[in-house]
Amino acid sequence: MTDLLATRMAALEDREAIRDLIARYGPLADGGDCAGAASLWTEDGIYEVGGFGSYQGRAAIQALLEGESHQGLIHGGAAHVLSPPVIDLDGDRATARSYSVVFRKAGDSWEAHRASANLWQLVRTHEGWKVAQRVNRLLDGSADARALISGEAS
Amino acid sequence: MTDLLATRMAALEDREAIRDLIARYGPLADGGDCAGAASLWTEDGIYEVGGFGSYQGRAAIQALLEGESHQGLIHGGAAHVLSPPVIDLDGDRATARSYSVVFRKAGDSWEAHRASANLWQLVRTHEGWKVAQRVNRLLDGSADARALISGEAS
Amino acid sequence: MTDLLATRMAALEDREAIRDLIARYGPLADGGDCAGAASLWTEDGIYEVGGFGSYQGRAAIQALLEGESHQGLIHGGAAHVLSPPVIDLDGDRATARSYSVVFRKAGDSWEAHRASANLWQLVRTHEGWKVAQRVNRLLDGSADARALISGEAS
Numbered sequence: 001m002t003d004l005l006a007t008r009m010a011a012l013e014d015r016e017a018i019r020d021l022i023a024r025y026g027p028l029a030d031g032g033d034c035a036g037a038a039s040l041w042t043e044d045g046i047y048e049v050g051g052f053g054s055y056q057g058r059a060a061i062q063a064l065l066e067g068e069s070h071q072g073l074i075h076g077g078a079a080h081v082l083s084p085p086v087i088d089l090d091g092d093r094a095t096a097r098s099y100s101v102v103f104r105k106a107g108d109s110w111e112a113h114r115a116s117a118n119l120w121q122l123v124r125t126h127e128g129w130k131v132a133q134r135v136n137r138l139l140d141g142s143a144d145a146r147a148l149i150s151g152e153a154s
Numbered sequence: 155m156t157d158l159l160a161t162r163m164a165a166l167e168d169r170e171a172i173r174d175l176i177a178r179y180g181p182l183a184d185g186g187d188c189a190g191a192a193s194l195w196t197e198d199g200i201y202e203v204g205g206f207g208s209y210q211g212r213a214a215i216q217a218l219l220e221g222e223s224h225q226g227l228i229h230g231g232a233a234h235v236l237s238p239p240v241i242d243l244d245g246d247r248a249t250a251r252s253y254s255v256v257f258r259k260a261g262d263s264w265e266a267h268r269a270s271a272n273l274w275q276l277v278r279t280h281e282g283w284k285v286a287q288r289v290n291r292l293l294d295g296s297a298d299a300r301a302l303i304s305g306e307a308s
Numbered sequence: 309m310t311d312l313l314a315t316r317m318a319a320l321e322d323r324e325a326i327r328d329l330i331a332r333y334g335p336l337a338d339g340g341d342c343a344g345a346a347s348l349w350t351e352d353g354i355y356e357v358g359g360f361g362s363y364q365g366r367a368a369i370q371a372l373l374e375g376e377s378h379q380g381l382i383h384g385g386a387a388h389v390l391s392p393p394v395i396d397l398d399g400d401r402a403t404a405r406s407y408s409v410v411f412r413k414a415g416d417s418w419e420a421h422r423a424s425a426n427l428w429q430l431v432r433t434h435e436g437w438k439v440a441q442r443v444n445r446l447l448d449g450s451a452d453a454r455a456l457i458s459g460e461a462s
Contacts, residue, residue: 013320027394027459078449109421
């Protein structure tokens, strides 16, 4: 009985840890802690950003966030808001799917500058759960973004 | 002690399962998996959509999502983003309240096409938690939408 | 073993209770239950609202929500949408950081009227977890709002 409880507890803790990991991205990105944001990934993790490109490794992800585009965004006023993710656990690996909406200050209000689908490939490491790959695609009507959010992407 | 732990665990698992059920709606709706989205409801479940109408049964809900209005929306670029819900458990039944914001591609950015209150009546079935009724009302200042989100709807 | 499980369970329950507390703010604020919204705070809790001011005590917070500005907003059509929070537990105290976006009906759609960083100081009381202090700052590019969301605020 206690063994079964421990197994059920571990599943809840894994889901909580993954939810926490994903929730930390926006605050680090908007706060300008670029190394902190990059450390959510594994050492050789991949961040594929719709409309930008694919970045592999913490140094490349940190450099992306330190670049002119992201820095201009956060210094002009921005909020990288991520939705509650759909999480599918599979032992020491997991996938999560979530929306991200980037709001940007525009005049007296904010505009939804980007609305994207995100597929997260997560892995349990000795440092806890980390992002092995995050694929982000703009929800602009394209079939690949729709496949990504629905879990049908290959 | 172990019995009490099991009871507390079950409550956490119920909340997690309901959170997961609700989080799956957007990805299925935006991905165009209309049968999958409808299967979140019970066989005779109800989806009342503010500004559209009331749809009962999985077939009717699937047909709504396969219809011109929803298909036009997702092929033009859309994100059905749902907020973290407020969940109230009551044995084999539960209610949840959440916001939904539908973003629609408009020019170079996205506009908040709909911002709604949602009241979910949930029920535990042999297939797990399902939606018995989802009432969606546009937050346009009307008293009934405000009552719905605050939990004061009759 | 059972003791350890109980400790782990308590941590999950604390996180769930804090998530629930924060998720209740929007529905109470938009539903116009101003006393209910104020009761999320401790008796002498503080709500510092970017662009408005600092309000201490449940009566002051209730009065703020009963005031012309908030009432005009919700009667014109509004959604106070809060993101999944980042939660850091520390015994009987905790902090949480989240985004809030206030959508306001504008013509045929909604505009993001406010996009803010929120730092929540939470405390366990005999009534459960309550908000000791919520600091809200507009994400308009200012350094203090960025520090708040990234957890670097003093």
